[in-house]
Amino acid sequence: MNILLVEDDDQFCETLNLFFSQPALKDKKFKLYVSKTTTDAFVKLRNQRFDIVLLDLHVGSSNGGQVIASVREDKGHLNFNTPFLVVSGYLNPVTISKLTKFTQGFLVKPIEPKILLEKIVAVAAAAKVAAAQPKK
Numbered sequence: 001m002n003i004l005l006v007e008d009d010d011q012f013c014e015t016l017n018l019f020f021s022q023p024a025l026k027d028k029k030f031k032l033y034v035s036k037t038t039t040d041a042f043v044k045l046r047n048q049r050f051d052i053v054l055l056d057l058h059v060g061s062s063n064g065g066q067v068i069a070s071v072r073e074d075k076g077h078l079n080f081n082t083p084f085l086v087v088s089g090y091l092n093p094v095t096i097s098k099l100t101k102f103t104q105g106f107l108v109k110p111i112e113p114k115i116l117l118e119k120i121v122a123v124a125a126a127a128k129v130a131a132a133q134p135k136k
Contacts, residue, residue, distance in 0.1 A: 001051045001124060005034045006041040006067060007087070008059045012109065019113035038062040045071060045079050052124050053079070054116075056109075057088040057095065064088075065099060072102045083127045085119060087111065 003020075007013055013034050020030045033050070035041035038059050045053070045067070057064040068084050071077050083104040091108055099106075104123045107116060 001028070001030050001120075002049070003030060003032050003120065004041065004044055004050045004053045005032055006038065006053065006055045006059055006064060007034065008036045008056065016113060016116075019117070025117075036060075038064065038067050041067050042070065045077070047078075049078055050082050052120055052127075053082055053084045054087050054120070055084055057086060058090055065095075068099060068102045081127070081131060083123045085123060087116070 005013065005016060013036070017032060017034070019025075020032045033044060033048075035044055036059070039062075041055075041059075044050075053067075055064045055067060064086070071079050071082070071084075074080065084102065086099060086103050086106045087109060088106075089109040091106055096106055104127070105119060107119060
């Protein structure tokens with residue numbers, strides 16, 4: 001499973017890198033790609049298909065919501081149907097209401113990697129089921 005993490009917090013990135021490289025998860029074939037800027041995230045999203053995107057809303061001086069908007073506005077985008085999970089320490093009801101229709105969930109940091117993994121697996125499984133449904 002290819003996971004893109006859009007996050008500028010080095011400690012959070014390192015924690016997830018260590019978590020996903022555990023021997024117990026090796027057979028699940030998780031591959032974590034990290035973008036520490038939205039510019040890098042745009043490049044990766046244009047050039048590679050991901051199974052899920054984990055996105056912080058505050059990445060440096062940029063707004064992670066712009067990443068979601070640019071992908072969702074382009075129906076031909078390589079990752080148009082890729083699920084997005086917002087993982088942020090700065091969630092509020094207004095932000096959640098604005099982004100709900102473009103994302104598959106919200107998680108507040110700090111978060112335990114095991115809980116994050118459970119959410120990733122559930123969202124990715126739901127996305128596969130939805131993709132397998134006949135188009136109307």
